[in-house]
Amino acid sequence: MTVTVYVPRDTASISMGADDVAKAISDLPEDIKVVRNGTWGMTYLEPLIEVQTDKGRVAYGPVTVQDIESLHQADFLKGGRHVLCQGLTQEIEYLKNQERLTFERCGLIDPLSIDDYLENDGFLGLKRALKLSEKEIIDDVMTSGLRGRGGAAFPTGIKWNTVYEAQSDQKYICCNADEGDSGTFSDRILMESDPFCLIEGMIIAGLAVGATKGYIYLRSEYPLCKVVLNDAIKIAEEHNYLGFDILGSGSDFFLEVRIGAGSYVCGEETAMLESLEGKRGMVRAKPPLPAHVGLFGKPTVINNVLTLASIPIIMSKGGDYYKDFGIGRSRGTIAFQLTGNVKCGGLVEKAFGITLGEMINEFGQGTYSGKNVKAVQVGGPLGAYIPPQEFDLSLDYEAFSEAEAVLGHGGIVVFDETADMKEQAKFAFDFCVIESCGKCTPCRIGSTRGSELIDKGNFELMRELCDLMDSSSLCAMGGMTPIPVKSALKHWENDFKD
Amino acid sequence: MINTNKAVEVINQYIDIPGGLLECLHGIQSVFGFVPKETIDDIADGFNISRAEVHGVISYYHDFKTSPRGKKVVRICQAEACQSMGSRDLTRRVEEILGVKIDETRIDGAVSLETVYCFGNCALSPNVEIDGKLHARVTSDNFEKLVKGEEA
Secondary structure, three states: OOEEEEOOOOHHHHHOOHHHHHHHHHOOOOOEEEEOOOOOOOHHHOOOEEEEEOOEEEEEOOOOHHHHHHHHHOOHHHOOOOOOEEEEHHHOHHHHOOOOOOOOOOOOOOOOOHHHHHHOOOOHHHHHHOOOOHHHHHHHHHHHOOEOOOOOOOEHHHHHHHHHHOOOOOOEEEEEEOOOOOOOOHHHHHHHHOHHHHHHHHHHHHHHHOOOEEEEEEOOOOHHHHHHHHHHHHHHHHOOOOEOOHHHOOOOEEEEEEEOOOOHHHHOHHHHHHHHOOOOOOOOOOOOOOOOOOHHHOOEEEEEHHHHHHHHHHHHHOHHHHHOOEEOOEEOEEEEEEEEOOOOOEEEEEEOOOEHHHHHHHHOOOOOOOOOEEEEEEOOOOOOEEOHHHOOOEOOHHHHHHOOOOOOOOEEEEEEOOOOHHHHHHHHHHHHHHHOOOOOHHHHHHHHHHHHHHHHOOHHHHHHHHHHHHHHOOOHHHHHOHHHHHHHHHHOHHHHOO | OOOHHHHHHHHHOOOOOOOOHHHHHHHHHHHHOOOOHHHHHHHHHHHOOOHHHHHHHHHHOOOOOOOOOOOEEEEEEOOHHHHOOOHHHHHHHHHHHHOOOOOEEOOOOOEEEEEEOOOOOHHHOOOEEEOOEEEOOOOHHHHHHHHOOOOO
């Protein structure tokens, strides 16, 4: 009987040799069907291969080509015992302790099998949305309490409603897939592991606001995403989920992937629009909001990948179902990414409200180096550095905002005690120097002066500069660069003394 | 010598795409390896914009190069997650091994060493890409093998 073996095809597992592992397994003298699934996001176990058995999928990882022979001898095709065996995938604590809503299919399915997608609740949300009015769809999104997962956490339903009410002959849905924050890869995992989910979310957004054209603005550093998305779009077109008259509903929706060119600030929504229009990625002043004057001057919904990918489950199970997860005004789940100097790095989708300490010690299992944790940076290059004494902080928007920190896109970078926080603060300024679009002075000049002031040791003036950048920059690039700087200075003042 | 006929052929594929300039520049770069200055007139004509505007876009984006890259291109992540796993030291070692400074091309044109801010593989830092292939958990020891094309 043919044995099905799953070998992930995502950037992380491939960077650890998954392609060679897949080939080595195919070459075994056995009746094997190798399925390239996405990833479960347990990155510390990659490549994590799985064997389909009577009891379920048995996981082995991290597997290298050199392990295939001993796995074969251990009868892994029957789920045999081996030092790399992790037991049943679904029973692995790291996965079992998560709440998978947006990522429910990631790892489970072949990302480019529309049959797999349909068998696992795919397109149920779209089918329901096709029976609803625009207003009913938007109301359900409002009910869910979903807020933008890109970092700014703006309520999605309100944004959609603004675009819905705007009058125009053409409207657009733009997916921001310019996931540039260091310490983040959840968008990548979603796009590589469940591309139809994003496509479905975008179609629903189009139905809700009356847009017939969508763009995915994808960063150039994600070449595999480009391949997977374009293949998925083609398959969706062939099955009439995209194009004219979707599923005979009379509604049209067209989707296109556009590639960025290595600019961090193009993750800012208005810079992204400029870039999509083929221009320099210069930030636009708001108002007008993109919801009124967006891409090519038309009303435009701009949402992050995970915001849009959360829509199908909200549509299929209802806004109330989604709202029941979370805490306070932070509803639903958020994808955290445990990264940097961490033992068990990967993707952790949890309802809001778990503490930072639980995330780092229970999921992450401490540092990779085995040394003590010195700092964690949450929310990307513009996020605060947080010391271990504040690890009881709840991972939700409000608690973080109170602590002068940001959740951002859910990236958590762990640093051990060898980190030099003055060096990290200086890097925050230097990164802003390199990536500033140059439109506003506080960001363009302030970042350079800030870096110099750190070298000179003039921290009083640097604090003043931080306040100025915070209050008078045009966008978050200049406005939030002071956050990592100030937090480093506040908690690790000793590092700043020579 | 730059084949401008070839460039025009590439440009014509993109001029009817709304906002297609970035896609066009990616296209030009995939053919020539960089965006040669000889192509700028044709790009400007094709998109009906000024040469200054074309230059503005090329110079804005880190991805677009205006001179040939090395035969081998090594890109190394310099962002925070990789920093936490020693990318600064690794970069210094890689500079020594390759005989070229970061963001420069070696004088013999054999290799370019470039900065990247994040490959999105931050749970397996530090990350280095060699000729388009991403390698995770790179150390200076296994880098030497990788760059010679041996398996680490």
